[in-house]
Amino acid sequence: GQQLNQSPQSMFIQEGEDVSMNCTSSSIFNTWLWYKQDPGEGPVLLIALYKAGELTSNGRLTAQFGITRKDSFLNISASIPSDVGIYFCAGPPEGGATNKLIFGTGTLLAVQP
């Protein structure tokens, strides 16, 4: 089945640094979603992307829909301690009649003050 691989698996950075992470698939996705999950909490939707090449920002977060439609990228600028958490990409399988989501493997972000 379709799988979403995220890299890096984890990142340990200093406060103020910029962060980049990506999500890749072996098959095409028509929608990419990025979520953040704090420990013991539910994932929170950060950004939704609907068109290849699309670049969308949400505050210090910027995400891009790769032109091949097989990848997506998330950047966080000037990281702060509350950015700590696990970041997931997700998308609906192509051709599906429903909008169930497949989730990536996650990138754990740790920010040192």
Add this chain to the structure above:
Amino acid sequence: DSGVTQTPKHLITATGQRVTLRCSPRSGDLSVYWYQQSLDQGLQFLIQYYNGEERAKGNILERFSAQQFPDLHSELNLSSLELGDSALYFCASSLGLAGESYEQYFGPGTRLTVT
């Protein structure tokens, strides 16, 4: 706050037992989804309901079942529980069906521990 509510927050039960997890979607959302999150499997889609009808099934065991009621709240029933069923169970909701909205909003989850 996503607007999606789930109860209970924590559940501890013994193997072989049956439990019911409850979810209320965001106001106006007709689709409800259930996901299971475990350390080794990540976030896995279980089942989707739209306006009371089952729309999609994922990796849901036969021991598990769900339903969506006329008021749109949903319940996930887990029976004959095994140790491996211990996980976080999330409910999510969205506006409608495929092509209408892929943005899903998640509840706080129910942490199930089977002993």
